Amino acid sequence: MGHALNPAQRLATLADPTTLPPRSGTPARFTVVARDTSSEARAGALQLPHGTIETPEFMPVGTNATVKSLDPDDLRDLGAQIVLANTYHLYLRPGHERIERFGGLHRFMGWDRPILTDSGGFQVVSLGPLMRIREEGARFHSHLDGSEHLFTPERSIEIQQALGADVAVAFDQPVMPDASSRREVERAMERTHRWAVRSLRAHTRPDQALFGIAQGGIDVELRAQSADVIRALPFDGINLGGLAGDETPEQRNLAIEATVGALTGDPRVRYLMGLGSPIDILEAVVRGVDLFDSVLPARVARNGQAWVTGGRMNLRNARHLDEDLPIDSACDCRTCLRFSRAYLAHLFRAEELLAYRLLTIHNLRHLTSFMGAIRSAIRSGTLAAELPRLRARAGGPGSPRLGAGDEPGEVPARGAMRPRYAAKGRVVLRTVQGAEDTEG
Numbered sequence: 001m002g003h004a005l006n007p008a009q010r011l012a013t014l015a016d017p018t019t020l021p022p023r024s025g026t027p028a029r030f031t032v033v034a035r036d037t038s039s040e041a042r043a044g045a046l047q048l049p050h051g052t053i054e055t056p057e058f059m060p061v062g063t064n065a066t067v068k069s070l071d072p073d074d075l076r077d078l079g080a081q082i083v084l085a086n087t088y089h090l091y092l093r094p095g096h097e098r099i100e101r102f103g104g105l106h107r108f109m110g111w112d113r114p115i116l117t118d119s120g121g122f123q124v125v126s127l128g129p130l131m132r133i134r135e136e137g138a139r140f141h142s143h144l145d146g147s148e149h150l151f152t153p154e155r156s157i158e159i160q161q162a163l164g165a166d167v168a169v170a171f172d173q174p175v176m177p178d179a180s181s182r183r184e185v186e187r188a189m190e191r192t193h194r195w196a197v198r199s200l201r202a203h204t205r206p207d208q209a210l211f212g213i214a215q216g217g218i219d220v221e222l223r224a225q226s227a228d229v230i231r232a233l234p235f236d237g238i239n240l241g242g243l244a245g246d247e248t249p250e251q252r253n254l255a256i257e258a259t260v261g262a263l264t265g266d267p268r269v270r271y272l273m274g275l276g277s278p279i280d281i282l283e284a285v286v287r288g289v290d291l292f293d294s295v296l297p298a299r300v301a302r303n304g305q306a307w308v309t310g311g312r313m314n315l316r317n318a319r320h321l322d323e324d325l326p327i328d329s330a331c332d333c334r335t336c337l338r339f340s341r342a343y344l345a346h347l348f349r350a351e352e353l354l355a356y357r358l359l360t361i362h363n364l365r366h367l368t369s370f371m372g373a374i375r376s377a378i379r380s381g382t383l384a385a386e387l388p389r390l391r392a393r394a395g396g397p398g399s400p401r402l403g404a405g406d407e408p409g410e411v412p413a414r415g416a417m418r419p420r421y422a423a424k425g426r427v428v429l430r431t432v433q434g435a436e437d438t439e440g
């Protein structure tokens with residue numbers, strides 16, 4: 001097969017789902033242990049090669065095989081069950097082949113619990129002018145040294161198999177949902193479907209799960225259509241892609257409902273990529289999503305923003321310099337048990353490295369403990385009754401003000417961590433914080 005075909009025919013053959021070899025078994029066994037009767041929320045157990053994780057769960061992002069400023073013991077202490085690492089970044093530096101020579105990502109980063117790698121699709125597309133998409137794949141220039149590279153579905157899978165995470169993800173073409181025309185969203189979605197089949201065909205590692213990505217922007221018809229297509233393919237889990245971008249919470253909620261509606265009865269785990277704020281996560285859990293990831297808790301920590309019960313607190317605010325209180329008296333993290341707001345505020349003003357570390361520990365613990373509260377409410381059948389309290393704890397609408405200088409409510413930094421789209425469908429990367437803006 002192949003030698004008589006031109007390149008376009010060869011790609012069409014690779015993307016033909018009817019010729020996919022069957023997959024036997026799954027290294028990602030998902031069991032729903034409790035369902036909320038008033039919503040789509042469910043609590044589950046996802047069994048992976050390096051351990052079983054309880055869902056719904058948030059995955060901290062370790063872009064460069066580290067969650068910035070934390071080591072694996074910190075992550076374990078704050079209750080992280082699984083971390084995400086970025087294929088694009090590790091491919092460029094230190095290189096997936098080097099990591100493979102060192103025995104894979106788990107051994108390289110000293111983390112023996114589950115890991116998920118993304119496909120690099122989001123990072124590559126975020127490169128904007130440094131990137132061109134063709135049917136074959138995405139050609140791009142490295143943000144590190146300008147060197148030229150080609151990511152295809154086959155190449156992304158090859159890199160992820162070398163990294164050796166518990167879960168790999170199909171290569172896709174995300175678009176900014178609100179700033180793209182329906183035609184652009186549809187074309188990217190259809191290409192994502194063809195790339196999904198090519199990703200499956202390329203994936204051969206039996207001890208690694210492969211998740212597929214449903215796209216479709218914020219158009220509910222396209223969302224349902226994409227979920228139908230991805231559902232029909234033998235993936236081990238189903239991702240909701242292209243959200244957590246420039247859409248409103250209402251647009252996102254409708255997109256989730258359309259996707260989950262099309263997945264009714266499907267036994268696989270559902271993962272919404274890129275969502276990080278507690279209130280956004282809670283609303284997605286209620287709509288049937290199981291897994292989340294974002295750099296948000298760690299990124300806002302670097303800016304001095306603490307997530308607390310009912311909202312957030314800016315530790316750069318001078319008011320905190322005289323407060324002999326923990327960041328959040330309801331928090332059981334190492335930072336809150338030992339240090340005062342005054343000390344944290346001082347560290348931020350002195351630009352001490354410890355400030356980032358202590359606040360990242362707190363923000364991630366805030367989120368993992370929030371996820372634990374959601375799980376136990378689902379398991380005990382009390383989610384409906386507890387929702388108002390959980391929404392208030394997450395800093396949702398109607399939550400109390402924290403005091404002058406602190407803003408309650410949803411963290412609006414989501415847009416700041418995503419590429420901005422200047423015109424319809426045109427991707428322009430504004431490197432507000434340098435190339436780190438392409439982390440997942």
Ligand SMILES: [Zn+2]
Nearest residue numbers: 331333336362
């Ligand atoms: Zn804390």
